[in-house]
Amino acid sequence: MLGKRRQRGGLRAIVFGLAMLMLMLAGGNAHARGEADAIRGRARPYESPQRFALELRFTPYRPGVDSDPNLHGATPYASTFGKNRPLMLSVEFDWQALRIPYVGTFGPGVSAGIWSKSAKASIAQAPGGPSGDDTTLAVYPMSLLAVIRFDVFNRMWKIPLVPYGKFGVGYALWRASSPDGTARATNDAGKVIAGAGHTVGFEYMAGLAFDLNCLDPQSALQLDNNLGVNHTYIFGEFTGLNLNGIAQKNPLRLGANTWTVGLAFEF
Amino acid sequence: MIMKRLWLSAHLCAVLFAVATFSASARAQTVITGPLSDIVTRVDSKGNAVTVRPASQKPTWFSKSDCFADQEIVVGLTVTGVTNTVQIQAWAGLSDCASNENRNGQNPTCWAVTDPRALINGPTSVRVRVQDIVANMFSTNSKLSSGIGKQYVHNDNAVCSRQTPGSGETGISIFFYAISGGTTVDGTGYAYKTTVKLVGPPAVTGITLAPGNSALTVGWTPAQGISTILNYNIFWATDARPNPASAPVDGDGAPDASDASDDAAADPDEEVDLSDEDAGQPDDADASAGSTDADASADDGGVDASTAVEADAAAPSMCRSSLDGLVDTINLRSTVKSGQTNSSGGLTSSYRIKGLHNNKLYAVAVGAVDILGNVGQLSTIQCGEPVETIGFWDRYTHAGGLAGGGFCSVNRVVASPDTGGSWHAWWALVAGAAGVALVLARRRR
Numbered sequence: 001m002l003g004k005r006r007q008r009g010g011l012r013a014i015v016f017g018l019a020m021l022m023l024m025l026a027g028g029n030a031h032a033r034g035e036a037d038a039i040r041g042r043a044r045p046y047e048s049p050q051r052f053a054l055e056l057r058f059t060p061y062r063p064g065v066d067s068d069p070n071l072h073g074a075t076p077y078a079s080t081f082g083k084n085r086p087l088m089l090s091v092e093f094d095w096q097a098l099r100i101p102y103v104g105t106f107g108p109g110v111s112a113g114i115w116s117k118s119a120k121a122s123i124a125q126a127p128g129g130p131s132g133d134d135t136t137l138a139v140y141p142m143s144l145l146a147v148i149r150f151d152v153f154n155r156m157w158k159i160p161l162v163p164y165g166k167f168g169v170g171y172a173l174w175r176a177s178s179p180d181g182t183a184r185a186t187n188d189a190g191k192v193i194a195g196a197g198h199t200v201g202f203e204y205m206a207g208l209a210f211d212l213n214c215l216d217p218q219s220a221l222q223l224d225n226n227l228g229v230n231h232t233y234i235f236g237e238f239t240g241l242n243l244n245g246i247a248q249k250n251p252l253r254l255g256a257n258t259w260t261v262g263l264a265f266e267f
Numbered sequence: 268m269i270m271k272r273l274w275l276s277a278h279l280c281a282v283l284f285a286v287a288t289f290s291a292s293a294r295a296q297t298v299i300t301g302p303l304s305d306i307v308t309r310v311d312s313k314g315n316a317v318t319v320r321p322a323s324q325k326p327t328w329f330s331k332s333d334c335f336a337d338q339e340i341v342v343g344l345t346v347t348g349v350t351n352t353v354q355i356q357a358w359a360g361l362s363d364c365a366s367n368e369n370r371n372g373q374n375p376t377c378w379a380v381t382d383p384r385a386l387i388n389g390p391t392s393v394r395v396r397v398q399d400i401v402a403n404m405f406s407t408n409s410k411l412s413s414g415i416g417k418q419y420v421h422n423d424n425a426v427c428s429r430q431t432p433g434s435g436e437t438g439i440s441i442f443f444y445a446i447s448g449g450t451t452v453d454g455t456g457y458a459y460k461t462t463v464k465l466v467g468p469p470a471v472t473g474i475t476l477a478p479g480n481s482a483l484t485v486g487w488t489p490a491q492g493i494s495t496i497l498n499y500n501i502f503w504a505t506d507a508r509p510n511p512a513s514a515p516v517d518g519d520g521a522p523d524a525s526d527a528s529d530d531a532a533a534d535p536d537e538e539v540d541l542s543d544e545d546a547g548q549p550d551d552a553d554a555s556a557g558s559t560d561a562d563a564s565a566d567d568g569g570v571d572a573s574t575a576v577e578a579d580a581a582a583p584s585m586c587r588s589s590l591d592g593l594v595d596t597i598n599l600r601s602t603v604k605s606g607q608t609n610s611s612g613g614l615t616s617s618y619r620i621k622g623l624h625n626n627k628l629y630a631v632a633v634g635a636v637d638i639l640g641n642v643g644q645l646s647t648i649q650c651g652e653p654v655e656t657i658g659f660w661d662r663y664t665h666a667g668g669l670a671g672g673g674f675c676s677v678n679r680v681v682a683s684p685d686t687g688g689s690w691h692a693w694w695a696l697v698a699g700a701a702g703v704a705l706v707l708a709r710r711r712r
Contacts, residue, residue, distance in 0.1 A: 065663065065668075068668055068670075070667045070668055070669050071663075071666045071667050071668055072666070072667055074662075074666035074667070076659060076662035076663040076666050076668065077659065077663070079662055080658065080659040080662055081659065119659075121479070121480070121656040121657055121658040121659075122656060122657045122658075123478065123654050123655075123656055123657075124654065124655040124656060124657050125654055125655065130477075131477060131478055131479050131480070131654065131656040132476075132477025132478055132479040132482070132483065132484030132619070133479035133480055133482065133484070133619075133656050133658065135656075135658030135659045135660070136659075137659055146699070167699075173674055175674075176658070176659050176660035176663070176671075178480070178658050178660075179479065179482065179619055179621075180480075180621070183658055183659070183660035183661070184660070185660050185661045185663075185664035185665070186664070187664050187669075188667075193664055193671040193672055194671055194672055194673045195659075195660035195663075195671050196671065196672075196673050196674050197670050197671050197672060197673065197674060198674060199670075249669075250668075250669035250670050251670055252663075252668070252670035252671070
């Protein structure tokens with residue numbers, strides 16, 4: 001028991017020590033740079049105003065269609081498309097409307113993406129097998145988000161890591177199609193249902209961005225002076241897409257918990 | 268007196284000599300010049316202008332379809348220095364036609380492509396038929412028998428099916444000469460050079476046929492030399508019927524005897540629709556076409572029923588159809604329909620034939636089309652039946668899924684946790700948005 005406590009205490013001490021070391025190094029660096037600039041009589045490099053962020057996002061995605069309780073355990077999605085997760089490509093644009101001192105930026109953001117998955121339809125008659133027809137599900141997700149970025153570490157201590165979080169409402173248009181266009185199927189009531197619709201839901205993300213400026217500050221400065229790009233990040237995040245219908249009777253369930261990587265630019 | 272007569276005679280001789288000399292020099296000055304541009308006008312047999320191919324598709328060359336369409340080229344010429352006895356005539360040949368030996372010798376290499384006609388000074392135009400140009404160009408060693416080609420002969424479209432040797436591209440010149448007394452007037456002549464190509468690309472290989480819902484997807488291996496491929500023509504016969512010696516292709520791509528026996532066309536009592544003019548439209552009149560299998564074989568020009576089995580031994584097609592033995596695709600039978608890939612040409616390797624009937628046998632073949640529009644030799648014939656298929660949406664709906672109805676479909680709001688969500692979430696969102704707006708407003712103040 002005592003040994004375990006000592007172990008935990010040791011681990012905490014190591015983590016704390018590393019954190020302090022990084023802070024000191026970063027602070028020392030900044031301090032040294034400031035002194036050097038002062039000696040050379042230079043002013044602090046010009047930074048353009050920062051108001052917006054743009055993200056190019058790549059998300060492996062498999063919609064949770066099969067979680068629909070109406071399906072009673074059937075797995076039409078997995079039976080057709082399998083279990084792999086094709087990439088969803090999306091773009092997000094944020095307005096960093098608020099700068100919260102000693103915290104970071106906060107503001108609204110919008111995003112739009114595209115995703116589709118195709119497979120060969122099966123032959124209905126036994127023994128079945130793949131046919132020559134493609135069957136496709138396409139999803140066009142959009143979202144309205146509140147975005148907070150904790151860039152205080154990067155700004156104050158030059159630690160090039162920016163944690164961030166997002167939360168908002170998501171909306172996705174979707175379409176199931178065959179080679180002849182939007183798929184149509186007859187339900188048990190004999191009604192022909194078109195394979196297209198929309199699903200509303202929540203989205204939430206939490207991630208960490210790495211500021212690439214620290215790798216080549218000179219080029220970053222040039223990029224800022226020439227194009228107004230203040231920071232360039234690569235990021236990775238947990239992405240929760242709860243696109244399972246809000247206030248909808250029979251939504252196509254498109255929710256998924258996944259992850260996203262991408263590039264972000266602040267300008 | 269004698270001296271006077273001698274003087275007169277000498278004078279007359281001098282005058283005659285001068286006239287003769289002047290005449291000869293006048294004939295020698297007859298000059299025919301051609302059009303400034305290589306692209307000459309093309310007309311149909313009625314003289315109406317036809318649309319020429321785009322510049323990227325060799326509009327000056329002669330293709331098989333140009334030949335079958337009985338196109339004519341109209342060459343605008345300018346003539347100077349003509350006297351009253353000179354005529355113009357066009358000759359075609361693989362070598363120089365100025366030589367009388369090449370036109371009228373023992374083994375001529377040129378042939379007349381127009382009748383001689385009177386020539387006057389100034390601009391003129393000569394129409395030459397493509398069929399006449401290609402008529403004699405495929406003789407052995409390009410030598411014609413004596414007398415052949417000397418007189419203009421009006422040819423028909425039978426000459427269009429003659430094959431060009433080697434690569435299929437043969438250069439040819441059309442010569443326009445001033446003729447006087449059956450002899451070419453020295454120093455005259457204009458040669459219009461072009462190329463004839465009457466055969467399409469080699470047969471497409473690697474044909475596959477995959478059944479779809481009221482459709483068949485045919486695939487193939489892209490042809491060699493794709494830069495010369497304009498597109499692919501896909502042909503399918505609506506009168507296909509199982510070959511007694513084989514079986515059709517099924518969904519797994521393997522011969523399936525049971526399918527053959529199941530097919531209605533296999534039953535000699537069943538009628539086959541030979542009047543199916545509207546492939547692509549569901550056809551309810553199949554059973555009323557009034558023709559039996561035996562009729563079909565004879566009527567569609569296919570192999571006679573009594574010889575079909577023997578023919579199959581050499582050609583392992585798994586069904587019989589109007590595509591059997593089809594070489595010339597210029598005049599397709601009504602039982603053969605065709606489609607065309609887009610102009611991305613050689614890069615395309617599949618085509619989906621739509622609007623077919625499920626569980627009906629079709630025969631399919633593919634021909635590559637070169638940039639002149641020549642359809643190449645047809646591929647091997649594949650047979651298959653469209654079948655009902657099950658896609659994602661069918662599976663979802665049949666499993667009890669209730670979503671869908673269109674992008675604008677309106678779903679009623681419910682509070683059941685089983686089916687998605689509730690109004691509470693919306694209220695939370697609205698409250699959150701209001702909070703953010705409030706913070707922003709205060710910050711701005």
